[in-house]
Amino acid sequence: MAPNPPGFLEHLRNHGYHPRSDKHSNSLSEYIVSDLLEQCSPIRQKAAAGRLVYSLNFKLFTGTADWKVDLVLGEPPPGQTPPSSPTRIVRTPPSTVQIAIELKSVMTEHRKAVKNRKRDFEAHHDHVHRYNRRTIGGGLLVLNGASVFRSPLRDGPTVHRNPDDLVRHCVSEMRAVSQRSSMDGVGLDAKGVIVVNFDNQDWSRAEYLSAGNVPRVGDPLHYDAFIQRICALFADRFCDH
Numbered sequence: 001m002a003p004n005p006p007g008f009l010e011h012l013r014n015h016g017y018h019p020r021s022d023k024h025s026n027s028l029s030e031y032i033v034s035d036l037l038e039q040c041s042p043i044r045q046k047a048a049a050g051r052l053v054y055s056l057n058f059k060l061f062t063g064t065a066d067w068k069v070d071l072v073l074g075e076p077p078p079g080q081t082p083p084s085s086p087t088r089i090v091r092t093p094p095s096t097v098q099i100a101i102e103l104k105s106v107m108t109e110h111r112k113a114v115k116n117r118k119r120d121f122e123a124h125h126d127h128v129h130r131y132n133r134r135t136i137g138g139g140l141l142v143l144n145g146a147s148v149f150r151s152p153l154r155d156g157p158t159v160h161r162n163p164d165d166l167v168r169h170c171v172s173e174m175r176a177v178s179q180r181s182s183m184d185g186v187g188l189d190a191k192g193v194i195v196v197n198f199d200n201q202d203w204s205r206a207e208y209l210s211a212g213n214v215p216r217v218g219d220p221l222h223y224d225a226f227i228q229r230i231c232a233l234f235a236d237r238f239c240d241h
Helices: 006-015 023-039 041-048 110-131 163-175 223-238
Strands: 053-062 065-075 096-106 136-144 190-197
Touching: 006 023, 006 190, 023 041, 023 053, 023 065, 023 096, 023 136, 023 223, 041 223, 053 096, 053 110, 065 110, 096 110, 096 223, 110 136, 110 163, 136 163, 136 223, 163 190, 190 223
Parallel strands: 096 136, 136 190
Antiparallel strands: 053 065, 065 096
């Protein structure tokens, strides 16, 4: 089982959150890669053999359109050597993309922000599957369940009057993002939600929420289900049987 990545909390505790920075998404991407290697033997085996690499902030081209994807994994470029350890994966732009994951956050102004994030995820899977119907399009939402949040773009903190209801609303919106059950369908192949309690004032108190309206173990939106679904789809679409 893959619990919510603890290293991401350490990132928030050490660096905080800035909406105009990609440091938080880069950090989370690295922990997703780590969890895929640990939890998914098909991915681990291909990475160890030098047949799978990863990259961050990758421009995925489809015709004349391009889309910057937070995290991609795919076949290596020609001449790429295997990693030095069987538990590692080489970071380099792939020659073809097999997994493309979009990471989005809703830290404050939840009802407005989640509408935009929902549109982002729908556009993401459309672009990914125009690139290749076999490519696994994933979407992970980081959701803030704190009662207050201080944005570095504002003078003072924003109070969230009913944070648990805001979490419920945003999780419901994420459930409504299209998800396909086959390569002939339309939607994300895998989606998930992780909920943090983070006010962006006292960074040291960052934690994951496990009570209230957050996805629990067994929920299709739980992080563990997200990792396992990507693994199963990868094994089915890109491994020899």
